[in-house]
Amino acid sequence: MFVAVNLLISLLRKRRRQGACAALALLCTAQLAAGASAAELTVLVGDELSAHAEFVQHLRASQEPGSRFELVRLSAGGAEAAQPVETASSEPERSANAGVRTRSLRTAPANAALTLAVGAPAARAALERPGQQPLVLAMLSRLDYESLRASSPALKRGDRRVGVLLRDPAMADQLALIGAVLPQKQRIGVVATLESEPLVRELQRAAQNGNPPWDIQVEYAPDARSLAGALRSVVPRSDALLVLPDLIGDSQAATLSVLHAGAGAGLPVFGASEGLVRSGGLAAAVSTPAQLAQQARLLGQKLASGAGSNGNPLVESAAPATVRVNVTVARGLGLRLPEERELTERLTVTR
Template identity: 75%
Template structure:
């Protein structure tokens, strides 16, 4: 016997089915709103920035609009210009054209690097904006010098390229579980990083014994190290003027090697140069995280007129741990495999 639903019941069934289909589509999309239109501002040709943009392009949804706009050095506003033939070949499928999206698009702008970030925040408009591939200090400088970043009528996300200090301390703990004295030589400009590190150290269980000495110039590093090294079980190199300077980083590594101390940081370059371990994220991994942050920003409520609509700032998720096995042997340490250390950092704490 075939039962025929009355018209009112059929309408209810169709409505329920439509709701179910929509819910499944929402879940498949990760429960977020993906921007159909992505404009990427690129302010440099560094390999890391190029890898970041290539991953963004590879992950673009079918049918979505992807625009690559190059920011001229020193330009107050981004300028879209026709790409040369070599760039067209490298960026197949990307149209470099005007910045104004069509009304049918759901636009999102993503700025890659500090130059592009500055151009993006100064550009008028209210479309959601993600600033990526910035160090903490570059972001703090931008925030202090660009009132437009605090105007409140645009939803802004910021993805820092380095892991949070809490994650870096978690790596030290995973490698040296019985040690809790960490020494740092910092510059006066590093104060935002030092404050974050101090909060992470105090919030850990047990708390870290953190010793920080400041080196106002390159000649002061040796003196600061003489104060820090005897009171430390490990040294940490911050992503600041010391961590970004090869000669300064080598000074820290040499002092640590002489004292038999391991050095931790947030770059593969540090590990290759003689550091023990680092928690890092590759540009491709950062691009994937930036897309997720963009979805959060795009799906958030509008912040028009809300002066408290502060940027949503995320540190890089440490996707990989790198270890210098030669340094570990020299220090007499038997460390877990890199994959195991990576899993430990990813575990909830």
């Protein structure tokens, strides 16, 4: 009896050891597989804009467990200083104790999965950097991209896959928002600068695809002193005003001039920034840094799967757009608008 019991105990111990070894082998295999497939993201930042900092924060927070995240900050003179590499982990204590290393921006490891540049200064530095890994240029305005395309030979080389994520929604989305808010109006007034021509062309193409087509009234203001005259000309011919994301839209003083002109004529003003809505615009189709960070990752995945291999950058406008509405302005104009969420859903459907 005792012999039988001893044999049974020995057998159970042997099976436990075999099970433990098998579990250890599976764990090692999983760790090796994770290490082999772990993605590496190198992020270049060349400024201190709050929107860019929030964008990077969302990128870091969305890293997959076991992946690597390296933040490289550029000095004002364009010099590179690599920050500690972070290894994303599902266990906070392991992430906090992750290995730290630094490396020069000028050399890229062979296993780097993606380089992502945030903003125009970082985009210029990234394009000058040698390497074959896919590159995403994010948080650029349309005019930033046009300037890079005209001045950077690296963008035209075609020896690497490049994606460009614009920070603003497409003009078609802006017109879709105006149509949802003012369904019976077709005349859209715009004051633009000479540098805004790419935006104007995009707006006019989107207007021609409208059903019915939109009537775009454009006046150009060569400088700030000409803005008042351009507004006096375009306001009487418009049902609403649209502020482009250009030198006028980026200038608080110029934007306020457009808002004052619209208020004086009883015209709603639309745009592409939450700041415009807070300052007296009726509504805007915008994209948050969190949405842009998610879209940047998806764009990087497209590049990794072979998109953009024809030598031309893969350019995307910001999507999805989120609608912001100034309820006080709507009430003053006698408009009853749908909720922001409903307007956002309409834009998603039309896209």
